[in-house]
Amino acid sequence: MALKVFNTLTNRKDEFAPIEPGKVRMYVCGVTVYDMCHIGHARAYISFDVIQRYLRYAGLGLTYVRNYTDVDDKIIKRAAEIGEQTTVVSERFIREFETDMDALGVAKADIEPKVTEHIPEIVALIGKIIERGHAYVAGGDVYFSVRSFPRYLQLSGRQLDEMKAGARVEVDERKQDPMDFALWKESKPGEPWWDSPWGRGRPGWHIECSAMSSKYLGDTFDIHGGGKDLIFPHHENEIAQSEAASGKKFVNYWIHNGFVNINEEKMSKSLGNFFTIREVTARFHPEALRYFMLTTHYRSPINFSDQSLEEAQKRVEYAYQTLDAVNTMLAGGEPKGGKNVNPPLVEGLIPAFREAMDDDFNAAKVLGDLSEPLRLLNELSSGKSGKPKDDVKRTLWDLGTKVVEIGSVLGIMTRDPATVLSEIRDRKVKAKNLDPEKIETLIAARAEARKAKDFARADQVRDELKSMGVAVMDTPKGTAWRVD
C-alpha cells in the first residue's frame, strides 16, 4: 500500500509521490527561541519526528530541515526585559530546546539553520520579490503586496476581501493593503540590525523560512510542516513569497499537526494555560509524554490531563517491564531452533504497522496494535506459559525484535528498561514525597518477619507501605517495590 498523507493544500489524503523518486525533502518550522518550550511544541516536534523516522524506515532518502528563528520581535522584547543581548537569549533557548527534544527522543534534523546566519540569502530573496513586482519599499520597510499575488490564501482557502472584515490588526499607513506583510523591517534604536539595500533593518517573520527552505531544499520541495496555527498567516505568506520569487510551486504536501488542549481549550501563551515540557517531564517520564502524544492521531486535538499522562506512563512502564523480562529470558542472545508459537501474530505485525503508518501516519492505531504482542511477550517471558522453553525463546526473539523495530520508528521502547523504570519510580517517589531509605528499611523488616513466618507482622508492614502508596512485590529474585 502506498503512503498517503493528509495535505492541507488539497484538504484530503493524497497519495505521496516525491519529486525525486526515493528521496524526500522536508521542512518543518522550528521554534522562535525566546522562552522555554511548552507541550504544544512537544507535540509538533514529536509528530514530525515520527514522520521523519517513518519516511526513513520506509526506505526514502530524507533531507529534513528544521530552523531556529533567532531574530524576532518577541526575542527583542524578551532580551530588553531581562537586560541581555538578543543573541544571548536566543542561544540560551536553543540549548533549552535541544535539552527538551533530547529528553523526548526527538532526533535532530539534518540541517538546523538559524535566521541570523542567513541574512544575505534573505536580502537576496527580498530583492528578487521586489524585482518581480510583488513587493514595495516604504521608508525603511519592505512589504509584500498581497494583491499582486492572485493565488494568495490558497492554503487556508479564504478570500482576501472576506478577511478584511475581521482584521483586527492596526493598519500601518505605509501599507498599500491592510493585508500586506513585512519582508524587511527598519530597525529601531537598540534593535539588532543588518545592512540592506533598504537601510539597516531585520527580516520580517515568514521570509526566513522561504529563504532557508529554498537554500537547502530548492525552490520546490516535498513536505512542509508545522502546527495548524501556522497555516495562516505564516505558511500562507511563505507560499506567496517563495512562489512570487521563483515563479514555481513552493511545496507539494503541507502537513499540519493539531493543538494540545487544556480542558478542551487550546493551550497558548496568550491564554496563559500552558505547561512547559520541563514542568511536565519533572512529573512524568519524558517517554510517557511522548507516548501520550502518540495516542491521538497527529491532526486531531489532544487534551492534556494528568489522568491521560498517568495512563500513558502506565503503558510505558508496562512495555519496559515486559521488555526487561524478555531481555532476561534471552540473555544468551538469539536462540537456536525452537518453534514460534504464534506465527500469524509475528508475521502480521510489520505489515499491519506499515499499513497504519502509510495511512497518514496513524501511530495511534499502531499503539493499539502493539497490545497483543506485548501481552504475549509478557505471558511467555513470565516463564509460566507451560510451553517448551525453546519455543518460548524463539517466539520472544522473533516477536520482541519486531516490537522494538516498531518502537524505534515511534521513538519509544528503545531505552534501557531498568533505567526507564527507575526514572519513573523516582518521579513517583518525589511526587509522593517518599523516603526510599525508609521504604527499604520497612521492606527489610518485613523480609525478616516473613523468614520467621510471622506473616501477621509481615502484612502489617505491607499495610503500612500500602498506606504510603508503596506496593511490595515478592519475586523469585527478591522483594521489589513500586509506587502506585
Added chain:
RNA sequence: GGCGCCAUAGCCAAGUGGUAAGGCGACGGUCUGCAAAACCGUUACGCACCGGUUCAAAUCCGGUUGGCGCCUCCA
C-alpha cells in the same frame, strides 16, 4: 460576519460503506502464606439527534444540537 474541524462505552481512543481495535478504570477468576505484577474472563444490540441514499452506514448526503479552531503573536 467569513472559513474549517469535531461529536464512538465511566474516561481516553482507532475505525471514511460490510456489520464496533486498543488502553485506563471497574467487577470476577488464576497465581500467591497474604499481596503486587502478570495472565484469563466480563464491561457499547450501538457510534450526539432527525431524515435520506444503499442489499448494507459510526462511516456517504441534507438538516438540527453541542463543542472547538482559524480570520491577531502562537506548535
